[in-house]
Amino acid sequence: RKEVEQDPGPFNVPEGATVAFNCTYSNSASQSFFWYRQDCRKEPKLLMSVYSSGNEDGRFTAQLNRASQYISLLIRDSKLSDSATYLCVVKGGEAGSYQLTFGKGTKLSVIP
């Protein structure tokens, strides 16, 4: 089983739609969780950390379920500028406390 798994998509959604991405991780000892955004031919950038109690940043909501080893990202009122690849990232666990393990990413295209 791969350490971090994501649905690769692509997700093609109209502007204004709500879209959800899911991610599962294999090691229950994983310590920290993040969502990164990567635009085409650019470096990944942190979108948000994911906390055990769940957290929200504007139109973005992240949830963590440690029991199910599951992370989610919800985007409300999608904008054209949200089009990107979203990477689920897990720190610690099998890879060690200094290493981050990246999912392969979920591609989102927001259509006018």
Add this chain to the structure above:
Amino acid sequence: NAGVTQTPKFQVLKTGQSMTLQCAQDMNHNSMYWYRQDPGMGLRLIYYSASEGTTDKGEVPNGYNVSRLNKREFSLRLESAAPSQTSVYFCASIPSGGYNEQFFGPGTRLTVL
């Protein structure tokens, strides 16, 4: 603050040639990382340096060497480039601790012919 810088941005090599990818950060971060990103494979860790003076292998270290020259700089060397090393290489850094953002450089696009 320039953040994380990488040189060169683009490079074309012939099989068997050697080169060093340079990375520097000005954020006083302890840990630095080298990744490669290939289509359909996601980001894979090549080597990392948890702190100045230490380096460790990641998921795909074969064919690479690294040097943590000082706290700011972490270089990646290809001694004898192979076509399988054609990829986009990202350097990143992170301060020690729990919920810390990993900052990435802009990447080096390497083609090995």
